[in-house]
Amino acid sequence: MSDALIIVPTFNERESLITVLNRIAASSPGVDVLVVDDNSPDGTGFLADEYSAQNPNVHVLHRARKAGLGPAYIAGFRWAFERDYDWVVEIDADGSHDAAVIPALLGIARAVTADLVIGSRWVHGGRVTGWSIPRQMISRAGNSYARLALRSTISDLTAGFRVIRVAKLRQLHLETIASSGYCFQIEIADRIESDRGTIIEHPITFVERAVGRSKMHLGIVVEAFARITGWGVGRWFFGR
């Protein structure tokens, strides 16, 4: 067993999952991997099972139905708690996050015992390829709004490529987290920051998915906006 668990949430990622798992194996040999699949209709879960049968350090957690990114990650975190990993790594299954960067993120986390290391698009040196200028501006504006509302110093609050220290994660009262879309990432980062955790942003190049379909929809954006506004109002009136 490794000291880190790489968690890969999947919903209908048949076209990219195996490539991503192979890249993880190449960059991080011997590191345990958990695919958390929400009963993907396209058979991603079966593919993951087949891969797992050939690769003993790759595991699969099957969930009954699509319930969003947040609940999938929380199920993965609980799996990690039961097995006493020191670190969890979050990475998308769509190829947007370069698995070759995982050792650098884990290296930073271990070197300074960081609570959260974020693979960040919006710090100096970070970038996005394949996004139109308006799309980049929307992501930046969303991050700026969240940063202002939450009085955060994090540039990429919504980033989904991260290392989190399990000891810190255990203190976050995950049972009270209700965010389901990428707002979940904001909520985790905000809780760690509010708790005065050590947070480091490391620049990455985020590549737009080349295959498969985005799970992004308006409801996810609305959820983030509503929750951030609610937290922000509370914080501006009553302090952090």
Ligand SMILES: Nc1nc2c(ncn2[C@@H]2O[C@H](COP(=O)(O)OP(=O)(O)OP(=O)(O)O)[C@@H](O)[C@H]2O)c(=O)[nH]1
């Ligand atoms: N288990 C599970 N995984 C999910 C769910 N929704 C999204 N994912 C996975 O979470 C990761 C990020 O989802 P994406 O659809 O790529 O969302 P995104 O990166 O915000 O959007 P894109 O810009 O289109 O890539 C992918 O690996 C998805 O398969 C879900 O409800 N359950």
Ligand SMILES: [Mg+2]
């Ligand atoms: Mg994606």
